[in-house]
Amino acid sequence: MTTTPEKPSNPENGGSARREPAWVSPEGEAPAEPIGPLGWLLVALRLPLMVVVVFGGLSVHLTLRMIERPLCGLRRPVTPFITQAVCVASLWLLGLRLEQRGTPMGGRGALVANHASWLDIFAVNALQRVYFVSKSEVAGWPGIGWLARATGTVFINRNARDARLQKEIFEARLRAGHHLCFFPEGTSTDGARVIAFKPTLFAAFFTHGLAEFLQLQPVTVAYCAPPGCDPRFYAWWGDLAFTTHLLRVLACPRRGRVVVICHEPVQVSDFPSRKELARHCETVVRAGLRDVLPEGALRE
Secondary structure, eight states: OOSOOBOOOOGGGTTOOOBSSOOOOTTOOOOOOOOOHHHHHHHHHHHHHHHHHHHHHHHHHHHHHHHHHHHHTTOOSSHHHHHHHHHHHHHHHTTEEEEEEEOOOOSSEEEEEOOOOTHHHHHHHHHSOOEEEEEGGGGGSTTHHHHHHHTTOEEEOOOGGGHHHHHHHHHHHHHTTOOEEEOTTSSOOOSSOOOOOOGGGGGGGGSTTGGGTOEEEEEEEEEEOOTTSOTTTTOOOTTOOHHHHHHHHHHOOSOEEEEEEEOOOEEGGGSSSHHHHHHHHHHHHHHHHHHHSOTTOOOO
16 A cells, blocks of 8 residues: 555644654664755746646646546556556656666556655656555645545545445555555565565455466565665654655755665465465565665665
């Protein structure tokens, strides 16, 4: 799932939403990096371009969707390409070079990835056309919720009474050929580790005969900070406000790198239970992170 729920804005904290519950790094928060004159100049140049790219792309997306929906229903043969182009352009504006390893899956199925930042959505979507699975609270966030709904995000409610309906929604989207992307850690981390994958999020793959034809592709998202920055520069976790992190990334004059590893897909039916499937995916994703990070940087 996407990042953890956020509290409403707090005027005493600059009006920025905070996440609850927040994952806490054993190594503590990343050190604050002050923005200098050059940084603010970059913000002034990059931020307006980001707004034009994201919201301009959204306008094109919504216009095409008005034609696409009555003709194609759940299928989206055109609009995902708009989302993908927006993500590629946004990463470039953010000074983040994208490196792909492995091949995105082609058949019916879903992706599961580690979660370190709001940037994960741009990085994964830039490589393949996917639809993210998010907690229902995200739908109500100003701006972000609107963008998520427009691009086909699947929202799930943690209320057990809605479990059956949500599985039916998953099934319909998967049978329509959508590649759904889950973040089974259930929260974002500091990018230096992979925490336990929640087996409950894999339950939908074992219902209504889906296991017989679905594949699951583990995906590792690993960030390499710009030279001279904290290794966790691109990670967004704990009590760090989204606006603060966005400005830091926009203000950085040096380019960083995000590596997305598309591991070998596995057949869901090859695993006896959701726990074994979750454990396998977690192990593969962690191994990928170990391969990208500097020696000794991975935290257990």
